[in-house]
Amino acid sequence: xxxxxxxxxxxxxxxxxxxxxxxxxxxxxxxxxxxxxxxxxxxxxxxxxxxxxxxxxxxxxxxxxxxxxxxxxxxxxxxxxxxxxxxxxxxxxxxxxxxxxxxxxxxxxxxxxxxxxxxxxxxxxxxxxxxxxxxxxxxxxxxxxxxxxxxxxxxxxxxxxxxxxxxxxxxxxxxxxxxxxxxxxxxxxxxxxxxxxxxxxxxxxxxxxxxxxxxxxxxxxxxxxxxxxxxxxxxxxxxxxxxxxxxxxxxxxxxxxxxxxxxxxxxxxxxxxxxxxxxxxxxxxxxxxxxxxxxxxxxxxxxxxxxxxxxxxxxxxxxxxxxxxxxxxxxxxxxxxxxxxxxxxxxxxxxxxxxxxxxxxxxxxxxxxxxxxxxxxxxxxxxxxxxxxxxxxxxxxxxxxxxxxxxxxxxxxxxxxxxxxxxxxxxxxxxxxxxxxxxxxxxxxxxxxxxxxxxxxxxxxxxxxxxxxxxxxxxxxxxxxxxxxxxxxxxxxxxxxxxxxxxxxxxxxxxxxxxxxxxxxxxxxxxxxxxxxxxxxxxxxxxxxxxxxxxxxxxxxxxxxxxxxxxxxxxxxxxxxxxxxxxxxxxxxxxxxxxxxxxxxxxxxxxxxxxxxxxxxxxxxxxxxxxxxxxxxxxxxxxxxxxxxxxxxxxxxxxxxxxxxxxxxxxxxxxxxxxxxxxxxxxxxxxxxxxxxxxxxxxxxxxxxxxxxxxxxxxxxxxxxxxxxxxxxxxxxxxxxxxxx
Amino acid sequence: xxxxxxxxxxxxxxxxxxxxxxxxxxxxxxxxxxxxxxxxxxxxxxxxxxxxxxxxxxxxxxxxxxxxxxxxxxxxxxxxxxxxxxxxxxxxxxxxxxxxxxxxxxxxxxxxxxxxxxxxx
Numbered sequence: 045x046x047x048x049x050x051x052x053x054x055x056x057x058x059x060x061x062x063x064x065x066x067x068x069x070x071x072x073x074x075x076x077x078x079x080x081x082x083x084x085x086x087x088x089x090x091x092x093x094x095x096x097x098x099x100x101x102x103x104x105x106x107x108x109x110x111x112x113x114x115x116x117x118x119x120x121x122x123x124x125x126x127x128x129x130x131x132x133x134x135x136x137x138x139x140x141x142x143x144x145x146x147x148x149x150x151x152x153x154x155x156x157x158x159x160x161x162x163x164x165x166x167x168x169x170x171x172x173x174x175x176x177x178x179x180x181x182x183x184x185x186x187x188x189x190x191x192x193x194x195x196x197x198x199x200x201x202x203x204x205x206x207x208x209x210x211x212x213x214x215x216x217x218x219x220x221x222x223x224x225x226x227x228x229x230x231x232x233x234x235x236x237x238x239x240x241x242x243x244x245x246x247x248x249x250x251x252x253x254x255x256x257x258x259x260x261x262x263x264x265x266x267x268x269x270x271x272x273x274x275x276x277x278x279x280x281x282x283x284x285x286x287x288x289x290x291x292x293x294x295x296x297x298x299x300x301x302x303x304x305x306x307x308x309x310x311x312x313x314x315x316x317x318x319x320x321x322x323x324x325x326x327x328x329x330x331x332x333x334x335x336x337x338x339x340x341x342x343x344x345x346x347x348x349x350x351x352x353x354x355x356x357x358x359x360x361x362x363x364x365x366x367x368x369x370x371x372x373x374x375x376x377x378x379x380x381x382x383x384x385x386x387x388x389x390x391x392x393x394x395x396x397x398x399x400x401x402x403x404x405x406x407x408x409x410x411x412x413x414x415x416x417x418x419x420x421x422x423x424x425x426x427x428x429x430x431x432x433x434x435x436x437x438x439x440x441x442x443x444x445x446x447x448x449x450x451x452x453x454x455x456x457x458x459x460x461x462x463x464x465x466x467x468x469x470x471x472x473x474x475x476x477x478x479x480x481x482x483x484x485x486x487x488x489x490x491x492x493x494x495x496x497x498x499x500x501x502x503x504x505x506x507x508x509x510x511x512x513x514x515x516x517x518x519x520x521x522x523x524x525x526x527x528x529x530x531x532x533x534x535x536x537x538x539x540x541x542x543x544x545x546x547x548x549x550x551x552x553x554x555x556x557x558x559x560x561x562x563x564x565x566x567x568x569x570x571x572x573x574x575x576x577x578x579x580x581x582x583x584x585x586x587x588x589x590x591x592x593x594x595x596x597x598x599x600x601x602x603x604x605x606x607x608x609x610x611x612x613x614x615x616x617x618x619x620x621x622x623x624x625x626x627x628x629x630x631x632x633x634x635x636x637x638x639x640x641x642x643x644x645x646x647x648x649x650x651x652x653x654x655x656x657x658x659x660x661x662x663x664x665x666x667x668x669x670x671x672x673x674x675x676x677x678x679x680x681x682x683x684x685x686x687x688x689x690x691x692x693x694x695x696x697x698x699x700x701x702x703x704x705x706x707x708x709x710x711x712x713x714x715x716x717x718x719x720x721x722x723x724x725x726x727x728x729x730x731x732x733x734x735x736x737x738x739x740x741x742x743x744x745x746x747x748x749x750x751x752x753x754x755x756x757x758x759x760x761x762x763x764x765x766x767x768x769x770x771x772x773x774x775x776x777x778x779x780x781x782x783x784x785x
Numbered sequence: 786x787x788x789x790x791x792x793x794x795x796x797x798x799x800x801x802x803x804x805x806x807x808x809x810x811x812x813x814x815x816x817x818x819x820x821x822x823x824x825x826x827x828x829x830x831x832x833x834x835x836x837x838x839x840x841x842x843x844x845x846x847x848x849x850x851x852x853x854x855x856x857x858x859x860x861x862x863x864x865x866x867x868x869x870x871x872x873x874x875x876x877x878x879x880x881x882x883x884x885x886x887x888x889x890x891x892x893x894x895x896x897x898x899x900x901x902x903x904x905x906x
Contacts, residue, residue, distance in 0.1 A: 054858045055858060056858065075832065079836060082836055082839075082840075083839075083840075083843060084836075084839040084840070084842075084843050087839050088835045088836045088839045091815065091835045091838070091839070091861065092831065092832065092835050094858050094859075094860070094861075095815065095816065095831055095835075097858050098816075098858055098860070101858075122830075122831060123830060123831040123832045124830030124831060124832035124833060125832070126832070128830060128832070129830065129832050129833050
């Protein structure tokens with residue numbers, strides 16, 4: 045079932061099949077270009093058209109409803125094709141079934157369809173100038189095989205991939221349909237049987253191009269060499285991936301090249317007769333003629349591409365780089381469309397879909413990048429703005445403050461506003477902001493950068509110097525107690541600001557003062573048998589003197605009540621002195637055998653850095669000079685400190701702090717595996733036994749004391765015994781710990 | 786040497802002369818010319834004929850007139866002009882001379898050459 049259209053041909057209406065019309069049109073076009081240089085071309089064409097019209101009329105008169113492709117083919121055969129004109133200058137060989145008289149019946153004529161079309165000679169491969177996308181190579185091949193050029197293009201695409209190299213070769217070598225010299229020996233592509241290894245394809249190619257045979261053979265063999273060298277399994281499938289990736293070297297030299305060889309083997313005729321062989325060598329393909337041909341073709345393509353490009357230019361969304369690629373794909377699609385005379389088949393829509401997909405993916409990626417950028421900036425901006433009330437505690441008045449305000453405004457908020465408005469514009473289809481607005485946005489942003497740098501350097505300057513640390517002792521009211529618990533001042537309301545954890549600022553404040561809980565606790569064994577607390581106050585500043593002043597002003601006090609030590613609610617920072625990284629290191633010396641516990645009330649983990657083992661460090665004498673102040677920070681605090689658990693009692697032994705199993709009830713975060721599930725009762729029993737032993741020993745001691753009076757208080761044996769028992773107890777406990785931990 | 790090319794050259798040589806001779810015999814239109822040539826066993830394609838006729842017309846050797854026909858588009862009927870006639874005479878003489886010469890050269894080869902010349906002349 046074919047579509048039929050009516051055409052106005054030489055003043056009469058002809059019903060003709062759509063396909064037949066296409067054929068006819070192409071034919072007339074080919075005539076047109078054949079007679080391009082002929083004087084009186086229009087007249088000739090007109091005459092020929094008249095003749096065609098006449099023949100068609102005759103057909104219609106005979107009772108045929110519409111002109112079909114066969115009819116057109118017959119008509120063209122009788123009039124002749126341009127190729128036939130110059131081949132024998134219009135004369136058919138008498139052996140071929142001669143010109144068809146259309147007055148004969150169609151039945152008869154259909155038998156002779158093939159011969160007239162061929163003319164007297166074998167059909168020749170030439171490039172079709174009328175029907176070309178790039179160079180008409182595929183069209184030419186299509187004409188030769190009588191298939192649709194589109195089919196050839198598709199086959200080319202899949203078989204050989206975007207094989208520019210092969211295409212270029214054919215583009216150069218295959219003559220154009222519009223260039224017909226009258227007479228002269230044309231060069232034809234044959235297979236050279238005299239020079240063959242497999243099929244003579246390489247030989248024929250070499251003769252045609254005038255290249256040495258071995259070069260061509262190596263070209264065909266390169267993929268295999270490469271395969272062997274690389275030993276990549278993927279390479280076998282590489283040419284299937286060809287459509288995705290126009291890496292023409294890869295594809296040209298892939299095993300897909302074998303297909304090219306096979307195709308050529310099938311297609312090319314053998315050079316049998318001496319005439320053939322002469323033709324095979326024939327004229328040399330002239331470099332000048334090659335150059336001219338390519339130049340002309342490229343110019344033509346450029347012009348066509350430009351015209352289509354300007355069409356696409358007027359569409360939306362042309363600025364993105366990916367759009368250029370998409371546009372080029374579109375141009376290609378348009379090109380093949382035009383060559384098909386606006387036949388919008390599936391291929392067209394397929395191409396459109398592919399283009400849209402590519403565009404969509406690229407846009408998506410860009411959108412994600414853009415959104416994350418904006419979100420990051422927004423986060424910084426919000427954080428900075430929220431911190432603004434605290435600025436007085438950190439920044440000097442004047443330049444620093446202004447610079448930070450400026451930096452926030454310009455560095456952070458300006459780009460956010462700019463990006464958001466640009467997006468809104470784009471989505472809503474408004475015109476882009478005019479050049480002044482855009483450049484002022486950029487300028488402000490750059491000023492923001494400058495301010496940021498100034499702020500950064502200025503602030504760094506304020507913190508540059510470190511004070512000279514002095515260790516002060518804090519006198520405990522009762523240093524000889526057994527057990528010390530560090531806790532926070534009771535009845536405090538703590539405002540935990542968890543929104544962002546910028547440690548120096550984490551605190552709470554009333555109007556003038558911010559309390560910063562920058563405290564580090566070091567627990568070290570004591571050299572005496574009493575608890576000792578030492579405190580070092582540290583601060584930074586612009587100058588050492590200033591730092592010293594600030595350090596002195598730190599107000600850090602302890603309150604001791606029996607076995608509890610209450611810490612202040614924090615280091616007070618006021619607006620005059622500003623925050624300059626004031627912090628305090630508190631060293632608690634625990635005598636061996638005594639216990640210590642740090643409760644987790646109030647002070648969160650981030651503020652207390654506790655050195656668990658405390659064995660390696662003595663009291664602080666390391667913060668000697670400015671240059672070494674890093675040491676304080678680089679001390680191996682954190683290796684150990686995380687092991688120190690809050691709310692857990694620790695006992696200082698000769699080898700360091702050891703955890704005592706009992707955990708205090710009030711504390712929330714208990715260490716996990718205090719109580720072992722294996723044999724708890726046994727452990728309890730042992731504990732009881734040990735306790736009893738201890739009691740026994742104590743009783744014995746008392747008895748002994750009573751017996752011998754008070755002298756024996758200092759009896760070394762007794763004391764030793766007690767000590768031994770105690771240490772035994774401790775060791776057993778240690779063993780138990782090991783098993784139960 | 787390419788046989789086919791030479792053959793083609795030979796035919797090309799006499800083409801114009803043959804056409805002129807057909808037209809000289811009377812007013813014809815192109816399809817007629819093709820027909821007549823076919824009958825004379827000299828096949829020609831219309832696509833070759835038309836440009837040739839146009840060339841001859843542009844050279845002033847031919848003239849044409851349009852004849853309306855009931856069935857189909859108007860046709861061009863070609864007639865000889867004075868110049869055309871003159872040219873024809875010249876060519877006829879040339880042909881005769883040549884035919885003679887060739888005949889003389891080939892008479893020893895075969896009798897078929899002899900026959901061909903007889904019919905044409």
